[in-house]
Amino acid sequence: MTDTTKQSPTASHRQVIRDVVNTMAPFASPPVEQDLREQGFDGPILRLHLNECPYPPSPKVVEAIREAAAGVNRYPDSWWRGPANILAERLDVPRHRIVFGNGSDQLLNALGDLTLEDGHSAIVPEPSFHRYNLATEMQGAELIKVPLNPQGANDVEAMLAAIRPNTPLIFTASPNNPTGGMLTGQELHRLADGVPDSCLLVLDEAYHEFAQREDGPDGLAAIRHREGPWVVLRTLSKAYGLAGLRIGYAICGSDEIAEGLNKLRQAFQVNAIALAAAEAALGDMEYGRWLVEQVAAERDRVMAEMRGMGLSPLPSVGNFITADVGRPAAPLVGAIARRGIMIGTIRTPTPGYDTYIRLTVGTREEMDALLLALAEELAAQAEQ
Numbered sequence: 001m002t003d004t005t006k007q008s009p010t011a012s013h014r015q016v017i018r019d020v021v022n023t024m025a026p027f028a029s030p031p032v033e034q035d036l037r038e039q040g041f042d043g044p045i046l047r048l049h050l051n052e053c054p055y056p057p058s059p060k061v062v063e064a065i066r067e068a069a070a071g072v073n074r075y076p077d078s079w080w081r082g083p084a085n086i087l088a089e090r091l092d093v094p095r096h097r098i099v100f101g102n103g104s105d106q107l108l109n110a111l112g113d114l115t116l117e118d119g120h121s122a123i124v125p126e127p128s129f130h131r132y133n134l135a136t137e138m139q140g141a142e143l144i145k146v147p148l149n150p151q152g153a154n155d156v157e158a159m160l161a162a163i164r165p166n167t168p169l170i171f172t173a174s175p176n177n178p179t180g181g182m183l184t185g186q187e188l189h190r191l192a193d194g195v196p197d198s199c200l201l202v203l204d205e206a207y208h209e210f211a212q213r214e215d216g217p218d219g220l221a222a223i224r225h226r227e228g229p230w231v232v233l234r235t236l237s238k239a240y241g242l243a244g245l246r247i248g249y250a251i252c253g254s255d256e257i258a259e260g261l262n263k264l265r266q267a268f269q270v271n272a273i274a275l276a277a278a279e280a281a282l283g284d285m286e287y288g289r290w291l292v293e294q295v296a297a298e299r300d301r302v303m304a305e306m307r308g309m310g311l312s313p314l315p316s317v318g319n320f321i322t323a324d325v326g327r328p329a330a331p332l333v334g335a336i337a338r339r340g341i342m343i344g345t346i347r348t349p350t351p352g353y354d355t356y357i358r359l360t361v362g363t364r365e366e367m368d369a370l371l372l373a374l375a376e377e378l379a380a381q382a383e384q
């Protein structure tokens with residue numbers, strides 16, 4: 001064994017790290033207002049870039065959090081019975097097939113851990129949620145990126161055609177982030193039947209409640225008949241306003257997949273406050289529906305306003321809007337950030353999408369401020 005103490009510190013430190021981790025890009029933190037503050041910005045800041053819910057959680061949730069806070073000297077229930085019992089009954093799924101995570105983000109990594117190794121490949125839609133790419137790359141597996149269809153939804157036939165014998169994992173998202181397009185019931189059935197049994201079908205429904213508001217198909221209902229392995233992922237971050245607590249869940253198609261995820265988990269993977277909040281949020285569906293209604297109505301208003309400005313936003317059913325601004329998006333996003341309004345570009349660099357912005361739907365006042373900033377900056381840039 002080489003004596004690493006004689007090497008430069010950097011070399012020895014890199015040497016203990018897996019090759020695949022050394023070759024990955026550095027962690028790119030999603031910016032938050034603290035970053036703008038550190039850059040010296042001291043005005044008001046609007047966060048319209050992380051697809052968060054602009055409203056606080058239900059008062060019942062806040063009360064549950066307060067109560068749970070007094071008991072955090074104890075570890076949480078590692079079988080997450082509070083929220084799992086509600087979901088098991090509501091979804092008619094055995095409780096032990098629901099696995100909770102510190103956000104569905106963590107579960108996406110775990111699905112890579114569960115299925116992928118060197119020499120494997122995974123299918124991802126492009127552009128989509130960047131975690132699918134990272135969950136694949138960190139296992140040293142090959143990414144097979146499949147462009148979306150013109151409606152901004154996953155291209156089911158192209159994704160099926162891309163599956164190879166060495167592909168044990170396919171990530172699909174409906175509605176897709178960042179484009180907001182959703183799969184039809186027929187496409188979901190086609191996926192469920194067309195993905196070979198040698199491949200785990202992951203359907204990410206982070207925006208499920210928003211799709212339901214548009215009478216979209218229920219992904220779980222559509223794929224649960226599948227004989228091969230499957231997982232449906234959902235989260236409390238979007239429609240329930242719990243992004244800061246980090247809690248999402250995987251509904252697994254079999255005991256084997258749930259057991260596999262549990263073998264890889266931490267003993268206390270979800271904290272006690274998040275569990276109490278999720279139980280209260282899932283028990284207060286009226287408030288949940290109200291949140292979705294506010295955001296969806298505002299989304300439709302803003303899309304109409306954007307069309308009035310000559311933009312063509314993609315037909316999103318999520319809590320976000322993506323639109324081609326006809327010029328490089330990054331300078332526009334930067335100019336709007338200098339006004340204290342945070343919106344985004346398409347995070348996964350994708351050919352043809354560098355002129356797209358993505359904005360999260362906030363309150364009416366927030367969106368009015370954004371629309372004004374957008375109109376002024378577009379006009380200013382047109383003059384340059």
Ligand SMILES: Cc1ncc(COP(=O)(O)O)c(C=O)c1O
Pocket residue numbers: 050051102103104105106129173176177204206234235236237243246247248
């Ligand atoms: C499609 C999709 N999946 C998963 C997530 C992760 O959600 P969380 O980790 O907050 O549960 C997001 C968050 O933006 C998302 O857009």
